[in-house]
Amino acid sequence: MIYTVTLNPSVDYIVEVQDFQLGELNRSLDDYKFPGGKGINVSRVLRRFGLPSKALGFVGGFTGQFVKDYLADEEIETDFVKVSDDTRINIKLKTGSETEINGKGPDISKEKLEEFFTVFDQLTNEDIVLLAGSIPTSLPDTFYAEIAEKCGEKGIQVAVDISGEPLKHIVKCKPFLMKPNHHELAEMFNVEINSAQDAVPYGQKLIEAGAEHVIVSMAGDGALLFTKDHQYFANVPKGKVRNSVGAGDSLVAGFIGSYVKGLSIEESFRFGVAAGSATAFSYELCTNDEVEKLLKEVKVKSLEEGF
Numbered sequence: 001m002i003y004t005v006t007l008n009p010s011v012d013y014i015v016e017v018q019d020f021q022l023g024e025l026n027r028s029l030d031d032y033k034f035p036g037g038k039g040i041n042v043s044r045v046l047r048r049f050g051l052p053s054k055a056l057g058f059v060g061g062f063t064g065q066f067v068k069d070y071l072a073d074e075e076i077e078t079d080f081v082k083v084s085d086d087t088r089i090n091i092k093l094k095t096g097s098e099t100e101i102n103g104k105g106p107d108i109s110k111e112k113l114e115e116f117f118t119v120f121d122q123l124t125n126e127d128i129v130l131l132a133g134s135i136p137t138s139l140p141d142t143f144y145a146e147i148a149e150k151c152g153e154k155g156i157q158v159a160v161d162i163s164g165e166p167l168k169h170i171v172k173c174k175p176f177l178m179k180p181n182h183h184e185l186a187e188m189f190n191v192e193i194n195s196a197q198d199a200v201p202y203g204q205k206l207i208e209a210g211a212e213h214v215i216v217s218m219a220g221d222g223a224l225l226f227t228k229d230h231q232y233f234a235n236v237p238k239g240k241v242r243n244s245v246g247a248g249d250s251l252v253a254g255f256i257g258s259y260v261k262g263l264s265i266e267e268s269f270r271f272g273v274a275a276g277s278a279t280a281f282s283y284e285l286c287t288n289d290e291v292e293k294l295l296k297e298v299k300v301k302s303l304e305e306g307f
């Protein structure tokens with residue numbers, strides 16, 4: 001089973017406004033509410049690929065209930081710990097460009113943390129755990145590394161899509177997959193990365209530090225895959241970007257989902273990139289059919305052949 005961990009889920013409130021005026025009354029052209037948070041998006045995309053997963057994390061209040069009900073309607077299993085504060089609302093403002101305001105989220109007490117860890121008792125080395133998104137401010141930056149260590153002791157594979165300080169702590173846990181975008185990779189090493197060529201030495205450093213697979217996404221500029229023995233580059237399909245929220249999560253879901261289905265690492269990468277783009281080109285998360293349509297446009301080439 002794939003377990004997705006979203007420590008700080010959200011209700012994503014997507015608002016489209018034409019001629020947005022700061023400091024004025026604006027009326028929305030359209031608005032939508034979706035359950036959000038990176039792990040939850042991965043669970044939703046996996047479901048569209050016909051793969052079961054169980055979503056874990058902390059939810060609370062009316063917004064937490066919305067997240068639970070929405071996932072239940074989509075037949076996604078959950079085992080959330082209930083907290084007393086409301087799950088956050090993240091605003092995604094579309095005004096031609098995309099502006100985001102992500103909420104802080106609930107504080108998590110020591111008792112709730114203990115409850116959360118009991119779920120891991122049932123997991124075995126046949127499971128995969130995905131850790132994704134921000135850590136609530138009441139928890140330490142080392143929290144993901146703590147979960148990854150517990151998983152490591154049981155031989156459970158861990159994939160991570162995290163950023164900032166927590167990303168620095170996780171490498172030593174030798175994750176099965178790390179998926180930083182090029183900004184997150186640059187921040188991690190305190191360098192500037194402006195191209196795929198710039199990213200190569202730093203993606204490689206993560207492999208040398210123990211990660212099994214590293215995908216560095218660069219939005220419309222392609223993506224890199226690093227393994228112990230090889231480095232690959234994938235182009236991304238061309239299309240009109242409608243909503244990039246969840247594009248990175250779709251890439252992760254596409255990669256892990258294909259790997260679990262038994263595809264090669266290279267093919268899983270190709271499917272993941274197509275999934276990321278299919279989400280970027282649609283208003284909601286991608287469907288399997290949308291990904292299949294884009295797949296032929298994605299070419300993966302070994303860096304031994306050059307860029």
Ligand SMILES: Nc1ncnc2c1ncn2[C@@H]1O[C@H](COP(=O)(O)OP(=O)(O)OP(=O)(O)O)[C@@H](O)[C@H]1O
Binds near residue numbers: 180221222245247
């Ligand atoms: N402009 C684009 N054109 C084509 N595909 C895109 C574009 N932007 C994003 N994607 C697709 O989405 C994937 C992930 O994008 P990105 O590098 O922005 O990840 P991210 O920063 O983790 O995304 P997110 O917006 O979900 O946080 C890319 O590898 C690509 O497949």
Ligand SMILES: O=P(O)(O)OC[C@@]1(O)O[C@H](CO)[C@@H](O)[C@@H]1O
Binds near residue numbers: 010012036132133246
């Ligand atoms: O604040 P975090 O946890 O870093 O990111 C949360 C978030 O922006 O990520 C998802 C898209 O990847 C959204 O569904 C959600 O609102």
